[in-house]
Amino acid sequence: MQARRMVGALFLVALAAAGPAVGEPRHADLLIVNGHLVTMDGEFRVIEDGTVAVEGSRIVGVGGPELAGLFAAEETIDAGGDLVMPGMVNTHTHASMTIFRGLGDDVPDRLRRFIFPLEAAVVDADHVFKGALLGAVEMVLGGATTFVDMYYFEDAVARAARAVGVRAVLGETIIGFPAPDAEIPYGGLDYARRFIAEFAGDELVTPALAPHAPYTMDREHLELVAAAARELDVPVLVHLAETRAEIEQIEREHGLSPVEYLDAVGLLSDRLVAAHCIFVDAADIELLRERGVGVSHNIVSNVKAGKGVAPVLAMRAAGLDVGLGTDGPMSGNTLDMMGLLGYTAKLHKLAQLDRSVMPARDVVEMATIGGARAIDMEDRIGSLEVGKLADLLIVDVDSVHMIPMYDVYSALVYAAGAQDVRTVIVHGRQVVRDRELLTVDVERLKADVRELTDEIARQAARL
CATH class of the missing domain: 3.20.20.140 (Metal-dependent hydrolases)
Structure with a gap:
């Protein structure tokens, strides 16, 4: 795994060197602002009022509110103080x-x-x-x-x-x-x-x-x-x-x-x-x-x-x-x-x-x-860091069971549930927006699975 970490580090250096000229906003496909970032990086940084910038499939910026002004984004998501964390x-x-x-x-x-x-x-x-x-x-x-x-x-x-x-x-x-x-x-x-x-x-x-x-x-x-x-x-x-x-x-x-x-x-x-x-x-x-x-x-x-x-x-x-x-x-x-x-x-x-x-x-x-x-993929996923693939979540902290939130880890482990996942981004693409799946017809899928259950139940009853 050490070789993979070295490749990842070299990628970050190259990415930083390839930035735009000083004073010129860098292009981003997606900018997430006003997020409470749970980075899970090597220092376990938690950044209030944080910003994440995504270009293509990669994270190209992670930082505070000042970062937002450094990017010209095609789309901006206001996290509204919600948690932004790795998938x-x-x-x-x-x-x-x-x-x-x-x-x-x-x-x-x-x-x-x-x-x-x-x-x-x-x-x-x-x-x-x-x-x-x-x-x-x-x-x-x-x-x-x-x-x-x-x-x-x-x-x-x-x-x-x-x-x-x-x-x-x-x-x-x-x-x-x-x-x-x-x-x-x-x-x-x-x-x-x-x-x-x-x-x-x-x-x-x-x-x-x-x-x-x-x-x-x-x-x-x-x-x-x-x-x-x-x-x-x-x-x-x-x-x-x-x-x-x-x-x-x-x-x-x-x-x-x-x-x-x-x-x-x-x-x-x-x-x-x-x-x-x-x-x-x-x-x-x-x-x-x-x-x-x-x-x-x-x-x-x-x-x-x-x-x-x-x-x-x-x-x-x-x-x-x-x-x-x-x-x-x-x-x-x-x-x-x-x-x-x-x-x-x-x-x-x-x-x-x-x-x-x-x-x-x-x-x-x-x-x-x-x-x-x-799973030997730490060079690509698992934390909010520049150069990694943009696989991340926005987790709603405004529900009654999430208030107050003194500690982000406690909130995630002891209070949050699947219903609190508001937005999901995989490989830089929004898959879930405002709790709605964007890729598959869920109602049709549920009907398709239910069509299988009668035969499965009959076979199970024989065992």
């Missing part, structure tokens, strides 16, 4: 599973007894597209400007992300049995190669490989995925150390922890995003840190499933990059990143019986620049 990064989800939301919530061993059979019975590319479209809409309306997804037919998820206008890292699932988009075990690897070739260089979509988990794949194919990731130079997404059963199986079969096992097959690297990591010890944490692995913390789905609470305090203390994830909408039921902030803080305080742990600023950090680091 949030949902580091792990399965967006298409919105179509299964609310099914089998209390079924034991739900993955094998319920989810896998249901997916085999009903999932196709159309289901995936419509489910992903609904999921992407939910996420962007709630302030997530980037999401990391593992599922089937990820080319359909990519089209959904593009349609909504949200940034996405999308991993095609590879698993050791026939899947909805692969007739043979591990057929997802060939599908992934085609998907990666199709979306290479896309401005919003970053294609990835997604070996499902250590317990659903054999060693040979995990090694093949590791080799393919190096060959194709793409990220890798995986479920890791999620259940006690997984720990017991991998230790029984290989004499290693799941973390050690993935290292042995060559998958641990700074291109890997590992979701969950609940059952890891100090040695596992140190190994993850040494390899530069990013961790996605999914506390709502983990607690709902009765699995446990990942040792995130120890991970952060060790220097691991940890971001927040909602998990899929069949696991955590919502894709609400704003709501996830409060859950994360409160449940860690409860787990430690200590209200001082997991302070609000740390949670906002994990949702923004921490999530960007976890």
Whole structure:
């Protein structure tokens, strides 16, 4: 990740050198004024009455009110004192599973007894597209400007992300049995190669490989995925150390922890995003840190499933990059990143019986620049800094539940909700304006998804 940071720094120097002549206003496509800026930069600057300037897809100015006079803008948004912050990064989800939301919530061993059979019975590319479209809409309306997804037919998820206008890292699932988009075990690897070739260089979509988990794949194919990731130079997404059963199986079969096992097959690297990591010890944490692995913390789905609470305090203390994830909408039921902030803080305080742990600023950090680091994109997103991509939010602080606001981090974590996200900008383009999505017909989408539910319900009733 150091090389990426150096490239980003050089870009900023070049950008500054390329400015207009002294006294001549610089062109900007968009100027946000009168904002309460929560920059999440290296100094955690909070700028009252702040200004953000955007040209094309990039941020070209961040500062106080005096900055506004230095730019001639095509459009100006008056934030009116509302919070302006980086877009949030949902580091792990399965967006298409919105179509299964609310099914089998209390079924034991739900993955094998319920989810896998249901997916085999009903999932196709159309289901995936419509489910992903609904999921992407939910996420962007709630302030997530980037999401990391593992599922089937990820080319359909990519089209959904593009349609909504949200940034996405999308991993095609590879698993050791026939899947909805692969007739043979591990057929997802060939599908992934085609998907990666199709979306290479896309401005919003970053294609990835997604070996499902250590317990659903054999060693040979995990090694093949590791080799393919190096060959194709793409990220890798995986479920890791999620259940006690997984720990017991991998230790029984290989004499290693799941973390050690993935290292042995060559998958641990700074291109890997590992979701969950609940059952890891100090040695596992140190190994993850040494390899530069990013961790996605999914506390709502983990607690709902009765699995446990990942040792995130120890991970952060060790220097691991940890971001927040909602998990899929069949696991955590919502894709609400704003709501996830409060859950994360409160449940860690409860787990430690200590209200001082997991302070609000740390949670906002994990949702923004921490999530960007976890997915190896901190040089491009996660903070309001000159040279970074213009992925940002305006959050309304004038609602009764947001008044008074003494501390911006406390307000975001303990008071704000998805309904407070007023404006969303991704890649310099307004996707949400005054809480209205500008890219997709939401009413038509809701009707399209409802048309799928009768057959899904019939199949679910048979399980």
